[in-house]
Amino acid sequence: MLSRRGALLLAAGSFALLSPPVRRPPKAAPAVPPPVRPQLEALLTARSAALLRRDGAALTALAAPEAVPGELTLLARLAELPLAGLGYRLTGVGEPTVGGGESGAAVERVSATAELGYRVDGVDAHPALLGRRVEFVRSGGRWLLASDEPAGAVALWDLGAVRVVRGARSTVLGLGEPGELAKTAALADHAVPAVSEVWGSGWAGRLLLEIPASEEQFAQLLGVKAADYQGIAAVTTAATGPDGQSAADRVVLNPEAYAELTDLGRRVVTTHEATHVATRADTRAWTPLWLSEGVADYTGYRSTGRTPRQIAPELAKDVQAGRLPAALPLDSDFTAGAVGIAQAYELGWSACRLIAERYGEPRLTAFYRAAGAAGPTASRDQWLDGLLRAQLGVGLDAFVKEWVAELKRLFGG
Template sequence: MAPAVVPRRRRRWPLWTALALVLTLVACGVPGVLLLGLVGDAVGRPAAGREDDPATAAARRLGARMTAQLDRQAAALLAGDRPGFLAVAEPAARPALTRRYAALRALRVTVWRPEADGVPTTVDGRPGEWRLAVTVGYCFVVPDCTASTVAMGTRWRMVGEEPRLVAVEESRATPVGVRPWEVSELAVTAGKRALVATTPALRAKLPGLLAQAEAAATVADRYAVTGTPPDRYVIFYAGQAEWQRWYGGGRAKWTAGYAVGVGGGHYEVVLNAQSVTPSGLDDLLRHELTHAASLPGRGYSDRSNWWLVEGLAEYVGVDGQPADRYEGLAEVRRLVRGGWDGRLDSLAPADDAADDRVGGAYGVGYLAVRHLVDRYGEQRMLDFFRAVVHEHRSLDDAADQVFGDPWSALHDDCVDYLRAIVGGS
């Protein structure tokens, strides 16, 4: 599975179901029946060629009633009907749901499509409660997008003949983790190409962030290697607490921002407000939005190609400045002179790497990509990127196909070039 998160370093310069279920039915007229080994598809229908026994049929009927409630809630959300959105829930659940409703409406939600994953199960330690796993497809701003997805648990209690929502659990699927709109109040602003969200405490930052995000989006659009840029760039600006919680937190200590795959071919970008300075924000935005534009929908999984993925994003981030004015040259020099084995495929830094090691690795990736651009032009470099990162071609095959030159020689040329730039031996 490809990694969902693509981090960007913190700079010290200006920025730095078949489901097997055990279900005790205590409602719907089938008390005390134990059902083992229930197998069905993602929406809880029986497997082909099998008929439901009474207990299973009762569970499915209960699940259908829960999903009908979720469908009503979805319709209310899209219609801007907050009372209707809250009406399916017990009073204790309503404060959290009110916050979620407000965040989703602020994000201009246009699609909200819940689907049950299996059938309801009882909740350990919570007599009378049921849990239904749900996957929601959602879109922001654009009504006809390929939906992103989030998996979450919903908990229910029967009130008379009606299932009532008790809680919506945070999504904990790795490696993406909890979305900001699940757990935080959000202030949001939207432009033609970008949607920027932060916490109410940082609301004053939004106008400037949006202007810079719109400018960065115009640049990043040119590096959509499939030819189709994202419908919108979604950017979350995280305060200290949110940085530790949104999308699971726990990023490498050197990370100033990252792009995270959220399904449907979409990436969302998170920036660390504690690390961003006004003078460094533009290049960070160009860098991260380039990931959102250039990466395949499933991300990439080969750490040996880290230099190419990050090198392209860094190349776009510096926005055409001469190579000899790159801010990280001193770090590249220290890496080149300090034990690097000279192989591009060994550049990816560890999560606990020192800042100099990280900065040098990003710089080497940048200079290698810069050399390929200088020699072959941007379009052929992007064709090479697509062959390697999207089509999973070997570097040898991709170089032969796109450049007409052997990769072994090109690799050495890239390394010689960067050594010449920094004066390394």
């Protein structure tokens, strides 16, 4: 059925030709704004260059008016930090939105996520990486930075002005007084050769340490809950480099827990963390935590003159009470806040001590490197059994029996 309009047109056709439509020039296509992402990338590149040059004028010219005070604060906080490189990589860009600004006028905004990479001069071969949330506003036909906030772990400069102390083999970044940072640098300088005695010189031979002002800030630097890491004196973090071997290692200290340690305790903790840095190239996701934490404690306590009972008091109590391990510790036993985490560390130390004492330190380091060289192809226990047989000439069951017997001998169980 024809519509009424169709019927009228058909009737008109019996009397005369319909007038042709009036031809009008085609409408110009609406101007398509250039893609947003390249503009934002160019802005972040220019901002990174301004930060590296410590160029306040260039930095603030790239910022929205409300962001200028924060940019100047950032510049002041970075004043002492020797940056060899800094750059952003956009990982996600939202759709532009329009909303009211402070003046009531419509303002176009874009939110994005980015990866911030930075290198400390004389320390980092590859960038340390941090997630960021970045917001931009369009003003005068161009995009400006509105905010740059952490998404997860924070940077030390997010928390305050970074002070820098250089040691002979260390760089310490902190928010405290230079005198306290210098004490930590001295401990780090001592730790480096102590670690190299066991693990050789095939690592950077230099440490970068970060010291926030509180336990809460310590957790923020790690991007974790403070309650889960309460009492933990230090953690080593790293971003693996493009070759899969080198890394941007940071030893992050918990100032509250670290301050409660004796001088010897601080020395042991610093050497423990330095061992993680030295063994980074040989450590893989499949490396058992009893082994990685065990060798770190073994190296940390080596040459301290401490007895096994002094090193492993919780383990000594368990053995004397007849609570003997049936197997090597699981990775889950080392989870922050886990019940029995102290015993897990002491068990790992005792297993690595046994290898070093009975088979020699070179066998311990070779065993560790072999563990990282090839991951499990069967079950983890089968893999570990084969590894022990190849490196020490003893299977897993026999090693565990030997280890338990050694615990009885050490602690009188």
